[in-house]
Amino acid sequence: MSFRCLNPIIFPALFLSVLTSFAETVQNPIIWADIPDPSIVRVGSEYYMSHTTMHMAPGVPIMKSTDLVNWRTVGYAYSTLVKNDQMNLTNGKNAYSQGSWASSIRYKDGVFYVLTFSYTSGKTHLYSTTDVEKGPWKEVQFSPAYHDPSLFMDSDGRNYIVYGGSDIRIVELNSDMTALKSGGLNKILIPNAQSMVGSYIVNAEGAHVEKINDWYYVFLICWPSSGYDGRTVLVYRSRKIDGTYEGKVAHSSKGVAQGSVIQAVDGSWWGYLFQDNGSVGRSPWLMPVTWQNDWPVFNGGVSPNTINIPVNTAPGTAGVVTSDDFSSPVMKLEWQWNHNPDNNNWSLTERQGYYRIKTSRTDAQVVDARNSLTQRSFGPKCSGRIAMDVSGMKDGDVAGLCALQYGYGYVGVKKSGTDLSVIMVNAKSGSPTVVANNSISQDRVYLRVDMDFTNRTDKATFFYSLDSLTWLPIGNTLQMSYDLKHFMGYRFTLFNYATKSAGGHVDFDWFEIGSSYTDVIRLDELVDGFRLSVGTVGRGKVKCSPDSTVYEKSTKVTLTAQPEDGWVFSNWSGDATGDQNPLTVTMDATKSITANFTTKDGKQDLIQNGTFSSGTDGWTFNNWSGTGTGNVVDGEYRITVDSVADSYYDIQVVQQGIKLEKDKMYRLMYDAYASSDRVLNVNVGMPEEPWTTFLGNIVAGKKEVRLTTSKQTFSLDFTMDEPTYNNSRVEFSAGTEVSSVYIDNVSLFEIIKTGVLRSDKNKGYKKVNVYQKGSFIIIDFKTDEFSDGTADLYDLQGKVVWKVRFNNGSGNVRKINFHGAGLSEGYYVLKVKTGKTEFKSGIVLTGR
Template structure:
C-alpha cells in the first residue's frame, strides 16, 4: 500500500498524462530556474526528475534581482501537458511577462521549441479534438473556451469562443485551474474553487457531449483528509493501461507548500466519482508498469562532484559569471554581484525543496574570501526567511542568524565571534500539522552543534507563492567581489532526523 501525500514535496498545480507505460507530470515552478520541471513515474506514486523545459524565461534585466526588483511569486504556473500525434505540448502563462507560452518537443527530455500563443489564458488547458480542431480552456470565475488556429499561435478567426461555466458569487475563490479532457465521447472540465462560507479548496467537474452544448455538473470532492481544513483540489485525471482512473490533485500544507494527492476515480452514468465515499483514502493501491524500477530521489545530499544535479534550482535567473562549480574539488562558489539589503536579493542562491513532515540540511561554508559585511550560509528560503550564516565584521568572522518576520521586519542576532573562517551550518524544519518552525545551528571544527537565534515561524504567503526551500546564499552588504565556497551538502528527511 502507498500512503498520501505523494512526493511529500511542493509540486503544485499538477497535470498528469500517460504515454504508453509511463506517466508524466508537470508542475508550477514560478520564479525558480531552470523551470517547468517534468517528472516521470510508472505507478503514479513514486516520481523522478526527467527534464526542465527551459533554462530561463523572457525576464528583463530589471527583473533579474537587480536594483531591488524580483519576480518572486510570478514566473510560470499551472501548465497544461499534452501528447498528441507523437509530440509533447506544454502550455502556461507567466504573470510577470503577461504572455502565454507553448513549448513542443518530440521527446519528453527535449529539445523543446518555444512559441507564444496570442492572448493571455489564465490556467489554460489544451484540447486536441479528434476532428483536428484545437482549443484552450481557461479563466478564473468565468471559464471560457477558445478555438486556436492550426499552428497554435493565436485564436482561430471565426472559431469557437464561448463561456462554459461561471462562479461570480464566490467571495473566496471562483472557478479556475482548468483541466479539459475528452473521454469516451464526453468533454470533461475539472476545476478548483472554494466553499463560499470559508476557505476550503473544492474540486468540481462539468461535462457535455458537445463543446457547443450545456456543461452540467458540480462538486466532486470536498475533503481535507482531516488536515487543518485544507481542501484537496486542482488537477486532472489519468487512466492506467488496465483501464483504471486516478486523479492527481494537491493540498495546501502550510509553509512546506502544496503537495500532490492521489485518489481513485470511478464512473457512474458517465460522471466521475472521486475517492471513496467522498473522501481521499490515506492508503491507495496502485500497480507499477515496471515493477522493481528504482527511482532517483527528487531531493537529497550533494557533494558537488557530479555537476549541478537536477534537484537544485536557482532562486531566479542565474548569472554564470558569479558562480562556479568545481567537480574536482566538490565545491559550489558564489561571488557577490551587487550590494544587497537582504538575502532574497542575492543572485545564484541554490535551492532544494523541503520535505513534509520535517527535514534538515547541513552544509560546510568556507568564508575566507568574504569581504567586509558579506553574509553567506544556509537558509529556509521564503519571504519570511530564516538563515544561519557567517559574516565578516571589522575583519573578524562572526556567526549570526537572520530572522525575517511576517511583518517584514528583519532581525539579526548579535554576531558571535569565531576563530575559524570555515563553518558547518544546520537548519531544521518542522511542518507537521502546519507547525511550520525552523531552528538554526552551527559548529566549529566538527564539534557539537550549537543553537543560534530563536525558533523561527515559517509561512506560506503570496509574495513567494511557493513552498519553503533550503538555500545556499552569499550576498554583499557593503562592497561586491567577495565570495563563499560551499561543500558537503547533507539532506535529512523525517526518517533520518534524530
C-alpha cells in the first residue's frame, strides 16, 4: 500500500469553530460538478444542502458550508433506499436514471428532516435525525411517490408536502409527520402552473416552498418552447398556504433555474439554482436576490458568471472529491457505490490498505457490475488514477477505471487464460467496443482517465502505466455526453467483474484525483494546522513521516528523499535548504519544499540513459500501426521498420516525464544515422491530448532531419512558450519508411542565457549562446574575425574567476567550454574578445 505526498492540493475541513470571512470573487457555477436539485437550510451560522445522486448508494448526500460557497459532504440520508432487483442490480434489472430524485431539507426544534421520492420504490421517503453528521436517521414512507416534493412546516404546527408537475398539489401530514393527516388539506394548489409561458418543453415542477414576511412562496421551474432563455424560474405567492396564488416569471437567463432563496447570516438574500452543464452534470449557481414589492429579483434578471460574497476559505470545486489510500476501515464519504453494494463481496480489511472487490457472478459489461465505487468528475479538467493489484483475477475477469455514464469508456486489465492485457473500451453508443489491447506481464498496474469539460469539450482520454511514472495513452478519445438514460454526470468508477466464472478478486491500492494527473486533491480531517507541499525536480520521490498534508503546530515531520536508480539526491530548496537527508522540519508555518535530484555522473541532463548504457531503461517503444521493433544494439537504440505505418509517429521511441519551464530555452542534441538515406521525425511536446508540440516555431528541417548512413550530430534549440509542463516527452518517430534508424547520445539541457550584442564594439558578432551541460558551461557564437581570442568571467566584485584562450577554430563558428566546478550559483559578466572586437554579456549560473 502506498500514497504519495507529491504536489498535493489540500482542502482542510470546512467547518471551523472560529472563522475569518473575507470578500471573494467567486465563479459560477460555485461547484463545477454534478450537484443537481439543491435544497438548502441554514441552522445558526451553518448551511446544509441536500441534492440528488439517483441510483447511487448511500443516497441523498448532505453537505455542509459556512459561507454558501465551500461545501463538504458530511453524511447521507440513507445507506439503502430499497432492496429490490433494480437497486441491487440483480436479475437483469437496474435503476439507472431512477433511484431517488429531488429532495427537500428542513430543520425544526433540533431535528433535521430530508424528504425525497422514488419511482424505483414507488414511495415518498421522509428521513429525520438530531445529528445530521453522525445520525442515526429514522425513516417514514408514504405512498404514492410525490413528484419533486417540498416539505413545509408552518409556524402554526401544521406540516405539508407540496409536489407535482403542471398541476402543483398540496397534501397535509400529521403533527409528528409519521403519516398523512386524516381529513387534512389535499388539493391542487396551482393548476397548469406553466400556463404563463405558453407552450413548453418541460412543464412546471421542482417545487420549493418558503414563508417570508407572511407571504407563502412556491418556486418552480419550467422550460418554455420559445421566448425565454431555456429553463426558467417561476414564482407564485399567496397570503395563505392554501391559496389563491398569483405568479410571474422570476428568472430566465442561461438556463439557470430550479431552486429557491435563502437568507445568509449577514441578512443578505441569495438565490440558489442549477444549470445543465454538459457531461459533467448539473451544477449549482449562486446569485444575489433583492426584493421589489415583495417579489424576489434574481440579480437583476441576469445569471452572473461571478459573484462577490464573503467566504471563509478559498473557494474550490474540489471540496466534493478526495484521493484515498484505503488505509481507513471506514469508507470515505466522498465515495458512493453504483447501485446497492453486495456487502459480502467488498472489503477494506481483508487486505489492509486496499479496497478489494470480489466477484460473485458473471456479468456482460461494466454497467452490470456490483460494488463499483464512484466519485464525481469536475471541471474544467480533472484526472483520476488508480494503482491496482490483479494477481487475484480469474480467467475472463475485467477490472479497471471507468468514465461512467450511459456512453461510458474505460481502461482496464483483462485476464484471458493465464495472460494479462490492458484494454481500452469505448461504449459511446452504449455498446462496448474494445479499441485497444496491449499485453502485459506484471500484476501491479496503474490506470488513468483524464476528463476535459472546458467550454463543454466533454472528452475523456485513457492511459496506463507499469511504473506510475511513464503514462502511455491507450485506445481513442471518448466523446462524453449527458444521457438521460443515466441522468447524471460522468463519474470515476473503480470496477471488477467476471465474464466466465466467479471467485476472483482485485485489490485497489490507491485512488488519486486532481485537476491534472500531477495534482492530488486530498481532503484532510484536521480542523486547523499548517499545510506542507512537497515537490521534486529530477527523478525521485519524498517520503513524509508522519504522512499528511496538514499538520498541527510544532509537529516534527521527517522528509526522506528517495532517488530513482541512476540518480542521487542533491539538495533541498524552498522553505528548507541544505543536503541533509533525511531532513526533519518543524511545522510552525505553511511550507513548500522541493527535493532536487541529479544523475549519478553529475550531469544535469534532463534525459535519462541518453547513451543507452542501461539498455532501454527510461525509453518506451510505441508501435500503433505498421510493423516495427525497438531495441539497443551495441550501445545504440535501433528502430527497425519492416512495414510502413499510417503516420510517422505510429512507430517511435519516446522518453517522457521531463519538466520544461515556461520561457526557458533548451537544446536537444543527439547522434543519428540510418541503414539507408531517409527522414527521422523529432519532437518535444505533450504525451497526451491536445498533443501540443513545444517546437512550434522551429523550422521543419530541424524537426524532420535527413539521415544518411554516416553518423551525424544534430542540435535543436527551442524556447518553451507553453506553460511549465512536468510530463514533457521527447520523440523520435520513423514510421513512414522501411529501414533502420540508429540513435545515440541523446541529451536535453537548458540554455542558460542567449545574449544579443549591445554596443558598436560588438557589431562583429552575430549571436552568442551560453548554455550549461552538466558541470560544463558552453559558449558558442559567430564572428567575422578569424583570429584567436580570450574569454574572461567576472563576478560582481569585478574579480576574474575564470579565463581561457581559444584559437580561431574552423570557419566563423567559435565554441568555448569550461568547467564550472567551484563556481557558486549567481550572476556573472562574461567578456569575450577576438582581434579588435569584444563583447560583454551577463549570464546566470543556476547549478541545474
